[in-house]
Amino acid sequence: MKNNFWEKLKKNGRPILALAPMAGFTDEPFRQICSAYGADVVYSEMVSATALYYQREKEDNETLRLLKWNEAREGKYVVQLFGSNPDHFAVATKIVTEKIKPHGIDINFGCPVGKVLKQGAGADLMRNLSQARAVIEATLANTSLPVSVKIRAKSSDVDAVAFLKNISDLKVAALMIHGRTLSQGFAGEPDYAIVNKVRPHFKGVILINGGINDRETAERALAESGADGLGLGRGALARPWLFAELKEGRDIVYGQTEIISLLYRHAKLMSELKGEGALVEWRKQACWCVQGLPSASRLRSRLVQVSSLNDVTNILQEYGLND
Ligand SMILES: Cc1cc2nc3c(=O)[nH]c(=O)nc-3n(C[C@H](O)[C@H](O)[C@H](O)COP(=O)(O)O)c2cc1C
Numbered sequence: 001m002k003n004n005f006w007e008k009l010k011k012n013g014r015p016i017l018a019l020a021p022m023a024g025f026t027d028e029p030f031r032q033i034c035s036a037y038g039a040d041v042v043y044s045e046m047v048s049a050t051a052l053y054y055q056r057e058k059e060d061n062e063t064l065r066l067l068k069w070n071e072a073r074e075g076k077y078v079v080q081l082f083g084s085n086p087d088h089f090a091v092a093t094k095i096v097t098e099k100i101k102p103h104g105i106d107i108n109f110g111c112p113v114g115k116v117l118k119q120g121a122g123a124d125l126m127r128n129l130s131q132a133r134a135v136i137e138a139t140l141a142n143t144s145l146p147v148s149v150k151i152r153a154k155s156s157d158v159d160a161v162a163f164l165k166n167i168s169d170l171k172v173a174a175l176m177i178h179g180r181t182l183s184q185g186f187a188g189e190p191d192y193a194i195v196n197k198v199r200p201h202f203k204g205v206i207l208i209n210g211g212i213n214d215r216e217t218a219e220r221a222l223a224e225s226g227a228d229g230l231g232l233g234r235g236a237l238a239r240p241w242l243f244a245e246l247k248e249g250r251d252i253v254y255g256q257t258e259i260i261s262l263l264y265r266h267a268k269l270m271s272e273l274k275g276e277g278a279l280v281e282w283r284k285q286a287c288w289c290v291q292g293l294p295s296a297s298r299l300r301s302r303l304v305q306v307s308s309l310n311d312v313t314n315i316l317q318e319y320g321l322n323d
């Protein structure tokens with residue numbers, strides 16, 4: 001394995017801060033925003049290994065376009081693949097390594113969405129130990145980049161310890177563990193202490209994930225888990241500046257002026273990098289971000305209707321935008 005950036009980040013002696021993969025959200029513009037606030041590692045949205053396999057003859061295909069990134073403006077970039085067929089992972093890994101050239105490749109073992117489970121992928125692959133191992137082996141054999149895995153505390157009768165024991169001889173560089181079980185979905189208390197149980201069975205870097213929304217939960221997650229770092233999910237959607245708070249060790253209060261200016265910066269990046277049509281996706285993140293404002297519900301009802309940067313500018317100017 002060349003360039004194991006995970007180990008280098010660990011040597012910095014402070015918790016590694018990662019933007020967890022989130023389909024529909026962790027695209028290039030949002031990754032750039034989080035990187036600017038101090039995210040050390042940013043994961044792509046999950047992409048299908050099978051789609052990459054079937055589009056392998058097409059130089060410029062839709063899935064590869066989704067993975068586009070900007071080396072100067074993003075932290076360490078990790079592309080996440082989902083699927084269940086080792087042959088598809090072998091080809092997809094090669095394509096991503098050669099054409100996208102990220103810093104690392106991650107495999108999804110946690111997704112609870114029906115159409116992903118139906119393919120034997122995501123959390124379904126976590127509970128299929130022999131197939132999971134074959135997928136990891138195929139990925140490792142086709143890249144020199146560090147390979148990581150993202151799992152849940154438990155999927156059916158397979159818990160994180162059983163999963164990691166099954167691959168303890170493989171050179172997996174890092175693990176992000178969502179401290180909730182598959183049956184918990186995205187709600188309920190995550191088990192941060194699970195890291196203590198998995199540590200003896202995994203040699204790489206460990207990040208804990210789930211319910212980390214502010215400094216208090218971040219400190220608790222680190223204290224209870226002893227993890228090497230944190231994976232921030234919905235906490236970063238609502239407050240991307242959480243990365244700066246954690247890095248600087250202080251609360252950062254964002255009022256209306258700062259939030260409006262951040263929303264505008266994000267909308268501008270969206271239309272520059274993905275075209276104005278992508279503002280439909282921006283609306284979702286904007287709704288997360290305005291949560292705390294006194295005028296949130298009226299602002300939200302207007303933002304969900306925008307279809308151009310001009311619309312965004314006009315609305316945000318009414319709320320004090322002066323960019
Ligand atoms: C909208 C959304 C999309 C997600 N997409 C992915 C994904 O593509 N890959 C993945 O491994 N996890 C995905 N997740 C799970 C998150 O990475 C994370 O594990 C989960 O949200 C728990 O962290 P949180 O409580 O901080 O949000 C997604 C979560 C959300 C809310």
